[in-house]
Amino acid sequence: MRPELFIRLVVTIWFLASSTASSGETPIGQQLSDSKAANGLYISWREHLIDDAEIAGFNLTGSDGLVMADIDGDGYEDIISVHEADDDYDSASSNDDGFAPDAGGHIRLAFGSADPTVWHNITLAEAPAPEDAAIADINGDGFPDVMVAVELAYLLFLQNPGPDARTEPWPQLILPMTKERGSFIRVFLADLNGDDRPEAIAANKGAQRPGLRDLMRSDPVSIYSVTGDPLDGANWQETILGKYSVPQNAQPVDLDDDGDLDIVIGSRGEERIAWFENLGDQVFKEHAIGTIGRHAHGFNMDYADMNGDGRLDIVSLTRRGVAWFQQPKNMDEGWIGHPIGAFPPDILIGMTLVDVDGDGDHDLFAGGYSRGSRREESDTPIDSPLGRLAWFENPGSDYAPGKDWTRHEVSRRKRGMFDQFIARDLDGDGDMDLLSTRGNSAPYDGVFWLEQVRTSKPMPRFKAARDKESEEVGLP
Numbered sequence: 001m002r003p004e005l006f007i008r009l010v011v012t013i014w015f016l017a018s019s020t021a022s023s024g025e026t027p028i029g030q031q032l033s034d035s036k037a038a039n040g041l042y043i044s045w046r047e048h049l050i051d052d053a054e055i056a057g058f059n060l061t062g063s064d065g066l067v068m069a070d071i072d073g074d075g076y077e078d079i080i081s082v083h084e085a086d087d088d089y090d091s092a093s094s095n096d097d098g099f100a101p102d103a104g105g106h107i108r109l110a111f112g113s114a115d116p117t118v119w120h121n122i123t124l125a126e127a128p129a130p131e132d133a134a135i136a137d138i139n140g141d142g143f144p145d146v147m148v149a150v151e152l153a154y155l156l157f158l159q160n161p162g163p164d165a166r167t168e169p170w171p172q173l174i175l176p177m178t179k180e181r182g183s184f185i186r187v188f189l190a191d192l193n194g195d196d197r198p199e200a201i202a203a204n205k206g207a208q209r210p211g212l213r214d215l216m217r218s219d220p221v222s223i224y225s226v227t228g229d230p231l232d233g234a235n236w237q238e239t240i241l242g243k244y245s246v247p248q249n250a251q252p253v254d255l256d257d258d259g260d261l262d263i264v265i266g267s268r269g270e271e272r273i274a275w276f277e278n279l280g281d282q283v284f285k286e287h288a289i290g291t292i293g294r295h296a297h298g299f300n301m302d303y304a305d306m307n308g309d310g311r312l313d314i315v316s317l318t319r320r321g322v323a324w325f326q327q328p329k330n331m332d333e334g335w336i337g338h339p340i341g342a343f344p345p346d347i348l349i350g351m352t353l354v355d356v357d358g359d360g361d362h363d364l365f366a367g368g369y370s371r372g373s374r375r376e377e378s379d380t381p382i383d384s385p386l387g388r389l390a391w392f393e394n395p396g397s398d399y400a401p402g403k404d405w406t407r408h409e410v411s412r413r414k415r416g417m418f419d420q421f422i423a424r425d426l427d428g429d430g431d432m433d434l435l436s437t438r439g440n441s442a443p444y445d446g447v448f449w450l451e452q453v454r455t456s457k458p459m460p461r462f463k464a465a466r467d468k469e470s471e472e473v474g475l476p
Contacts, residue, residue, distance in 0.1 A: 025474035028412040029462035035393070035408040037431070038359035041454035042392075045389075045410050050110050050435075051081065052446030053123045060106060061085050061374075063437035063445045065132035065186075065420055069144045072165045076112035077424070079119075080146055081437055081447045082130035083108065105130045106189040107148055107158070109446060111166060116426040116433075124170050128153045129208070136189035136198040138230050145230070146170075147200050149184035152208055155200065157230055175200075175224060176233040182206040182219065190252035190261050192223065193282050200224040201263060203247035210246050215269045218243035221250045223282070241276055241284055245269025251300045255312055256331060264314065266298015270468040273298040273316060275331075287332060289314075294323045296336030300419070303355045304362050306338075315340070315364070321348050322366065322392075340364055341404040345476065346388040346412070347371075354423035354432050356452070361394040364405070365434055367418025374440045380414050383476040387416025387441065389450075389462070410450075411462040415441035427451060442468055 035043045053060045062084035071078040085104040107130050111120040124146070131151040138145040143160040150156055155178040161168040176431055178184065183205045189198040206219040220240045228235040241250075246269035252261040255275050263276040263284065273296045276284035276449040289296075296316035306313040311327040314335070324402025343349055346368035356363040368388040372380035380386065389410035417440035426433045434450040448465065464472070 006389045006424045008101055008302060027474050028409045029464065029470035029472045030460050031409070031474075032458040033408075033461045034458065035357070035391075037357045037454055039454075041456060042458045043408075044453045044455065044459040044461050044463070045359065045451050046451040046463045048117055048448040048449050048451060049465045050079065050119050052448075053443045055121060055446070056106075056108070056123075059085070059442070060108075061439070061442040062105065062129070063439045063447060064130075065149075066422065066435065066447060067133050067135050067423055067439050068424070068435070070136040071109065071144055071160065072111065072133075073143070074111075075261075076114065078112050079110040079447060080135060081108045081110065082106070082133050082148060083437075083445065084129035084131055084151060084439075086324075091256075097461055101233075104128065105150075107146070107156075108447075109165075111254065111423060116449065120166065122159055122166065125156070125172055130156070131184065132186045134187050134189040134200070138189070138198055138226065140197065147187050147189055149187035149202060151183050151185055153177040153184075154181065155184055155187060155202055155224065159231060160310060162436035165232065171231055173231050173233060177235050177236065177238045178202075178204075178224075179395045181259070183208050186249050186251075188250065188252050188374065192252065192261050192263075193280070194260070197226070199226075201250045201252055203244075203250045203265065205246045205248045205268065209259065210269070211219075215245050218245060219247055221247050221263075221265050225282070239282060241265070242274075242286055249301065251301055253303050253312070255303075255314075255327075259424065264298070264301060266296070266316070268297050268299065271295045271297045271319075273301070273314065289325070290334045291325055292334040292387045294339070296323070296325060296337070300349065300351055302351065304353050306362060315351070315353060317349065317351070321381070322351055322364065339404050341392045341407050342367060342389050343407060345383050345385055347385045348388075349417075350421055350436070352421040352423055352434075354421075354434070356391050357393060358431060359394075359396070361396050361473055363391055363394050365391045365421055365423070367421065367436065369417030369419065370413070370415045370440055372415055374415070375442055377414065377470065382473055386473065387411075387413045387438075387470070389418060409461060411472065412474070413470040413472050415444070417441070423448075444470055 033044045066081040083106045107124045129151040132149040146158040148156040155175045158170045187202040207214040223239040244267040251268035255262045260278040302315040305408045323337045350367040353362045370387045392405040422435040
């Protein structure tokens with residue numbers, strides 16, 4: 001070897017070693033991607049910001065849920081996002097007498113355009129720790145309204161003012177029967193009885209951080225329906241489906257394929273899922289879902305026919321990551337759990353089914369969250385739970401029970417929480433991109449989208465939108 005080449009090699013090795021000494025290996029985002037699309041091109045990801053503290057001009061933190069719809073009727077999808085400011089409050093139990101958290105969180109609306117890098121952001125309302133949102137036309141005027149699950153307080157209805165949605169205030173109402181009920185963490189809107197008017201479905205988990213007495217108490221999963229003006233609290237009625245230990249999800253889905261919407265619930269305290277069969281006329285019948293091989297708690301769920309048998313299966317978080325549960329011919333028999341994967345030491349919490357590689361089957365994009373400081377960079381150990389993005393490739397016909405899917409890393413940072421994703425081809429290039437929120441990492445919290453980039457040669461897995469960011473690290 002020529003001397004100059006030897007010296008260059010030594011310098012390169014020293015540089016790589018010194019730059020990765022704190023993280024054990026090359027930071028994930030800087031590694032060259034080894035994942036490929038069905039057309040043979042390499043897959044990498046580029047981050048684009050939609051909303052954050054700098055864009056908003058104020059302390060926007062604790063970003064959580066997001067949903068999309070064309071709010072103003074201009075032909076472009078818009079984003080409702082919630083930001084709970086979760087470093088400014090805490091509760092052992094939100095049923096404590098007199099508990100009244102400050103309304104420090106924000107409900108934001110990002111109006112889309114023909115250019116996916118251009119968004120117009122406004123604040124719809126403030127609330128004490130908004131956690132999730134749903135969109136549907138509740139008052140029947142042709143404009144989508146918004147329902148928000150406020151984690152420490154109530155359900156909040158926001159009525160779309162119509163053509164002037166960008167400039168006019170949105171009238172709002174706290175659903176009276178939800179006040180002082182404890183923690184609402186998820187909410188959905190769906191027409192359950194076929195009257196062309198959506199109902200709200202929400203689980204009340206009781207407390208932000210459930211303790212022993214919260215686990216021992218049963219809290220309701222309810223349907224909230226309205227007749228007449230939704231801004232009049234007297235027009236709302238509650239139907240309790242059932243009570244559970246820390247219920248944290250209640251999703252409308254036609255699980256039995258009979259043309260109407262059923263409801264699948266997830267209980268954290270009981271570590272199980274169940275479904276309510278829609279019998280019509282707001283009558284529901286509860287069925288247990290007996291899971292074999294895995295315990296599902298249903299905080300996040302998705303649905304698809306995973307094995308081509310014509311029946312809808314359930315994808316759910318479990319103790320050990322995420323799995324899909326195979327619907328049996330008789331729905332009251334056991335549902336077999338098939339592992340998809342996990343990414344220890346990080347905590348997988350957010351996920352969505354999406355065909356990432358374009359081969360026609362369901363892959364899974366997932367995110368985790370850090371348990372370090374929410375406000376500043378720290379010496380968080382690399383083997384601690386950190387903020388992580390990855391996707392799991394469906395093995396297709398090569399799948400064998402008990403075999404995890406192939407995991408493809410995207411990014412791993414010391415701070416960040418990624419607990420919801422929406423799949424869209426935002427840039428219209430024929431592949432699927434991902435929209436998400438990020439929390440636990442002020443001032444980097446907010447809304448962003450990941451552009452899927454396909455190239456003939458391997459590229460770094462992830463390109464951040466900011467020059468200054470939370471430290472990108474490798475695996476322990």
